[in-house]
Amino acid sequence: MNSLALPDVASQLNSYQDTPLKLVGMQGIALPIRLAGQPLNAYVDAGVSLDKSKARGIHMSRLYLALEALEDQELTVPLLNEVLDCFLDSHSDLSTTAHLSIKGDVLFKRPALLSQLAGWKAYPFEVNAIRSGQETRITVKLDIGYSSTCPCSAALARQLIQKQFNKDFAGKDLQHAELHDWLGSSQGIVATPHSQRSTATLTVHLAEQYNKEFPLLVLLERVESALGTALQTAVKRVDEQAFALANGQNTMFCEDAARRIHQALLEEICVQGFHLRIAHMESLHAHDAVAESAWNWGNQK
Ligand SMILES: Nc1nc2c(ncn2[C@@H]2O[C@H](COP(=O)(O)OP(=O)(O)OP(=O)(O)O)[C@@H](O)[C@H]2O)c(=O)[nH]1
Structure with a gap:
């Protein structure tokens, strides 16, 4: 059978109702x-x-x-x-x-x-x-x-850090070196967002x-x-x-x-x-x- 004899179903008429797709x-x-x-x-x-x-x-x-x-x-x-x-x-x-x-x-x-x-x-x-x-x-x-x-978590974390700062430094003279160390510790920066x-x-x-x-x-x-x-x-x-x-x-x-x-x-x-x-x-x-x-x-x- 050559290709000319192949059935071409796509070109047949639609047997369903006229429905465009x-x-x-x-x-x-x-x-x-x-x-x-x-x-x-x-x-x-x-x-x-x-x-x-x-x-x-x-x-x-x-x-x-x-x-x-x-x-x-x-x-x-x-x-x-x-x-x-x-x-x-x-x-x-x-x-x-x-x-x-x-x-x-x-x-x-x-x-x-x-x-x-x-x-x-x-x-x-x-x-x-x-x-x-x-x-x-x-x-x-x-x-x-x-x-x-x-941003909310960041603000809440900052508030906890401030609270910790008040606890650790209330009434103390601030020493630069001590504060620097505190800022670099997880005892100081107690929370992260x-x-x-x-x-x-x-x-x-x-x-x-x-x-x-x-x-x-x-x-x-x-x-x-x-x-x-x-x-x-x-x-x-x-x-x-x-x-x-x-x-x-x-x-x-x-x-x-x-x-x-x-x-x-x-x-x-x-x-x-x-x-x-x-x-x-x-x-x-x-x-x-x-x-x-x-x-x-x-x-x-
Ligand atoms: N239209 C259609 N063709 C399908 C589907 N699934 C598979 N086919 C096959 O896709 C093949 C290619 O179709 P056509 O592009 O019409 O192939 P063709 O008739 O040889 O090519 P032309 O001579 O260009 O029309 C055929 O063998 C189809 O059977 C289907 O859901 N819809």
């Missing part, structure tokens, strides 16, 4: 791509709408093959648009909307706070694109880890005129500098001490983190709208503290 496609296709100059193993979801309600199915293989354009190429907005064009061109009789989603972990080399060290950090990302007619909506989702020290590993998940809608490579590094640098306490990679004690200082000077409730990032993203010109979700994985509680914020976002999550 919002999205039909494939999920979790493995694909090697490049992002921010790094090769990475991505997972891709590809789909189109099935508007022709009498058609039985779409042509999955045409979507799959269109993804070849992304193989080992730097992922850019024009390249993404090319693939979406191909999805719609190959389904011109069936579909008016095309969907493409690419996820993975992008690695960036991040410098230590003070020493010359640097190390790799993984940032989970997701690029989502929907083409409807001439309009393409592209969003970039990025998880950024940081440390948050509880708690910190937690925290995550900011931002989803940004890229400005329509943005037409280049994906601005992941730009976004994460803006967010990390707004927070001041990014998770570190390689550290020596000198870096760890700088991290302790950064945490002490940047104590944060989840609300504070959400507001800092919100303000920082408003300054980013490649962003047309955003949604952000903050999660502080509490060390005081067995549950998380969360906050959300959005700008120019509508009702979507």
